[in-house]
Amino acid sequence: MTSTITLPPKPPALKAESKALDFYYGSFKALKAVSMPVYEHSVTALIGPSGCGKSTYLRCFNRMHDLYPGNRYDGSIELYPDQVNLLHSSVDPIEVRMRVSMVFQKPNPFPKSIFENVAYGLRVRGEKSRSFLEEKVESALKAAALWDEVRDRLDEVAVNLSGGQQQRLCIARSLATDPEILLFDEPTSALDPIATGSIEELIGEIKGKVTILIVTHNMQQAARVSDYTAYMYLGELIEYGPTGDIFMKPKRKETEDYITGRFG
Amino acid sequence: MTDKHLSSQFDAELSGISTRVLEMGGLVEAQVAQAIYALTNFSGETASQVLAQEERVNQMEIEVDRDLSTIIARRQPTARDLRLLTAISKTIANLERAGDEAARIARTVQRLVNAGVSSRMRLPVADVSVEADLALASLRKALDAFARLDVDSALEVIKDDNRIDREFEGMMRKLITYMMEDPRTISASIDLVFVAKAIERVGDHAKNLAEQIIYIVKGTDVRHNPIAAIEQMVR
Numbered sequence: 433m434t435s436t437i438t439l440p441p442k443p444p445a446l447k448a449e450s451k452a453l454d455f456y457y458g459s460f461k462a463l464k465a466v467s468m469p470v471y472e473h474s475v476t477a478l479i480g481p482s483g484c485g486k487s488t489y490l491r492c493f494n495r496m497h498d499l500y501p502g503n504r505y506d507g508s509i510e511l512y513p514d515q516v517n518l519l520h521s522s523v524d525p526i527e528v529r530m531r532v533s534m535v536f537q538k539p540n541p542f543p544k545s546i547f548e549n550v551a552y553g554l555r556v557r558g559e560k561s562r563s564f565l566e567e568k569v570e571s572a573l574k575a576a577a578l579w580d581e582v583r584d585r586l587d588e589v590a591v592n593l594s595g596g597q598q599q600r601l602c603i604a605r606s607l608a609t610d611p612e613i614l615l616f617d618e619p620t621s622a623l624d625p626i627a628t629g630s631i632e633e634l635i636g637e638i639k640g641k642v643t644i645l646i647v648t649h650n651m652q653q654a655a656r657v658s659d660y661t662a663y664m665y666l667g668e669l670i671e672y673g674p675t676g677d678i679f680m681k682p683k684r685k686e687t688e689d690y691i692t693g694r695f696g
Numbered sequence: 697m698t699d700k701h702l703s704s705q706f707d708a709e710l711s712g713i714s715t716r717v718l719e720m721g722g723l724v725e726a727q728v729a730q731a732i733y734a735l736t737n738f739s740g741e742t743a744s745q746v747l748a749q750e751e752r753v754n755q756m757e758i759e760v761d762r763d764l765s766t767i768i769a770r771r772q773p774t775a776r777d778l779r780l781l782t783a784i785s786k787t788i789a790n791l792e793r794a795g796d797e798a799a800r801i802a803r804t805v806q807r808l809v810n811a812g813v814s815s816r817m818r819l820p821v822a823d824v825s826v827e828a829d830l831a832l833a834s835l836r837k838a839l840d841a842f843a844r845l846d847v848d849s850a851l852e853v854i855k856d857d858n859r860i861d862r863e864f865e866g867m868m869r870k871l872i873t874y875m876m877e878d879p880r881t882i883s884a885s886i887d888l889v890f891v892a893k894a895i896e897r898v899g900d901h902a903k904n905l906a907e908q909i910i911y912i913v914k915g916t917d918v919r920h921n922p923i924a925a926i927e928q929m930v931r
Contacts, residue, residue, distance in 0.1 A: 652772055679774045681915030691774045693701045 446512045447472035447643040448493070448613060453519075454506035455488055455497065462488045464667045465507070470613070472512075475635060475644040477658035477675065479651055481690070485667040486647045490615050493518065493645065494532040495525035511612070530557070533611035537618040539598030541590035541605075546582050549590045549601055553609035568608050575641065576604035577634050596627025603634060607642070614638070616646040620653065632657050651691055655679045663687045706771055710780065713763050714843075717784055717791075720756040721839040721905075723749060724795045728835065728898055731801035732828040735891060736821050740809040746802035753795040760788050779915060783908035787842070790908075794835065794901040797894040804887045813884045820870050824892055827863040831895045834860065834902035841909050847930060853906035855923055860899035867892040 448470040455463035463485050470476050478486035488497075495518065497503040508517040511531065518528050530553075541549050550569040551559075559565060569586070573579040578600040582593070590601055599619060606614055616635070620628040635644060635657050648654050654661055654675065661678040663671045663686070671678065671687040682688045701707050727749045734742035764785055767773065773781055813819070834853050841849035871885045871892070907919050910930060918926045 651774070655774070680778065682775055688775045689699070692777045693703060693706065694699055 444471040444474055446470070448509060448511050448518075450489075450492070450507065450509045452507040453489070453492065453509060455485075455492060456504040456506075457488075458502040462667050463492070466664075466667075466669045468662055468669055468672050470643060470645060471660065472643050473639055473641075474659040475639050475646060475657055476660045476662065477654035478645065478647045478662050478664060479649075479654050479690075480664035480670075482649075483666075484664040486662075486664050487617055488667075489664065490617055490645055490647050491534075493613060493615055494529045494534050495519070496534070498525045530609055531611055532613040532615060533606035533609065534615040534617065535599070535602050535606055535619050538622045539595060539602050541593070541598050541601050543589065543591060545587045546590045546593070546601065547586040550604050550608050552605060557609065569604075572604040572608040573601075575607050575638055576600045577630065577637070578604055594627070596623050596630055599623060599627065599631055600634065603631075603638070607638065611642060614642045614644050616644065616648075618647055618649060621649065628653075651679075663690060665690070703771075709763075709767050709771070710777065713760060713767065713784060714780070716756065716760050716763070717787055718839060718843055720753060720760065720788060720791050721835075721842070723753055723756070724791045724798065725832065725835050725839065727753065727795050727798035728801075728828070728832055731798040731805070732825055732832070732895075734802055734805045736825050738805070738809055738814050740806055743802040743805040743809070746798055750795055750799045753792060757788050757792040760784065776912065776915070779912050783912045787905050787908050790901040790904045794898045797897050797901075800894045801891050804891050808884060808887055811883070817881065817884060819881060819884055819888060820867070820874065821888070823867055823870060824888060824895065827860060827867055827892060828895050830856065830860045830863060831899040831902065834899050835905075838902040838905040838909070841906060845909060845913050847910055847913050850906035850909040851927065851930065854903050854918075854926060857899050857903040858923070860896055864892050864896040 446469055450466050450468050450470075453463055453466040454461060466485075466489060478489060480486050491497055492505060492509060497505070505519045507519075509519055510516065511518055516523060518532070542552060544552070547569055548555075550572050551565045554565055554568055559568075570579060573582060578597060581597060582601075590598065593601060599622075603614075603619075620631050623631065632653065635646070638644070646654070646658065658675045660672065661675045662669055663678065663682075663684075665686060671682055671684045673683070677683075678687065679691060682691065688694075727746050730742055730749075731746045733739065734746060764781055768781060771777070815821075834856050837849055837856075838853045840846070841853065868889065871889055875882045875885045904919075907917075910916060910918050910926075914930055916929050918929055921929065
């Protein structure tokens with residue numbers, strides 16, 4: 433009888449896996465041989481002190497680092513089931529971002545209407561059918577738990593929404609293109625506790641549709657929303673496991689020191 | 697807990713609450729020892745002192761419980777800090793019950809003394825004290841192990857519980873013999889049966905405490921397992 437863990441009864445299928453992933457900002461090695469699974473329809477939280485590489489790791493998943501010169505990946509991130517290496521030079525980063533979408537720390541709605549914000553990705557993809565767009569926008573807003581609040585003002589500018597609503601709008605915008613993985617980079621650090629609560633609730637609801645990776649500085653948030661937790665330090669993956677285990681009985685002393693506030 | 701939190705206030709709260717648990721444990725240990733003394737010496741006065749202590753032990757349980765809730769609400773502890781606090785919650789309940797057993801013994805002593813029972817009746821009170829010494833030693837060792845978070849000592853306490861149980865069974869057989877041989881001792885012997893049972897329960901509480909120590913240190917819940925399995929789990 434070991435400690436009970438909140439693992440789903442059957443281990444879910446792999447959605448992605450990083451293998452010996454190194455990442456360099458110029459000559460600075462920011463990730464050191466990070467190998468980690470990402471399970472389908474589950475939430476994986478990345479925790480660790482500032483500068484530990486958790487955001488760097490997250491951004492590898494949608495090739496964000498490609499936007500700046502001098503950045504270099506080594507190793508691979510395989511996306512399942514087709515086992516394509518997201519980082520391979522033959523893979524188009526735009527294609528990657530269609531499959532792996534990102535929600536940022538500060539809500540960043542476009543200076544457009546609510547409707548056009550959500551429809552944006554589909555339009556970029558070349559979708560023109562108004563009825564199809566309307567259908568997709570509605571279902572994305574519903575999935576992001578925003579539909580009831582904005583259904584009567586879809587043509588209003590999105591920046592007039594509250595912070596929490598804007599963040600849910602950004603989630604709806606990400607969901608509209610049916611991504612396979614959704615990346616959250618500190619999605620609630622700019623929100624009040626009520627808006628934070630609604631985003632966390634939402635994460636629990638949409639994980640049935642997408643696989644989620646979330647970077648958070650709030651350890652209690654990681655404990656609340658995630659199924660698996662990875663602790664990183666100085667670019668290395670120190671420990672990975674079911675969230676219940678990490679927070680009740682971590683295997684590594686470094687992990688325990690960090691989550692109990694002994695880090696220093 | 698040797699290494700420190702970033703928050704020294706949190707450290708102070710944790711060490712403070714651990715100290716209170718040990719204080720409460722010391723009080724209960726003294727209560728049990730006094731109850732046994734009262735029994736072997738048929739001292740109604742000592743029995744009264746044991747009963748007077750009960751109020752304090754109960755009060756400490758309430759205070760430690762309140763502090764636990766406050767720490768959990770304010771610090772949101774995790775991992776070994778959380779294990780320490782949940783273990784303390786169970787430990788103080790066990791200590792309070794061990795204190796209840798001491799009070800039970802004390803009340804029995806008062807009843808025996810009031811009924812005019814004395815050492816002249818040659819009841820096997822000395823045998824009770826053999827069992828009591830074992831139980832007291834276990835309680836003391838469990839508290840020491842808690843103070844030092846010592847898994848090896850905790851394991852010994854769990855092992856020793858079998859000896860206390862065997863001692864209790866031996867005591868039962870002996871008391872039955874007394875009752876059969878001299879029916880005038882039946883009433884007092886039945887009282888001693890309950891005393892022996894109370895002592896055996898003190899041993900059980902010490903064992904529960906020991907199991908919690910293993911949980912704090914190893915994160916492994918060893919309750920309701922035979923000793924061989926526990927040793928396996930702890931290794």
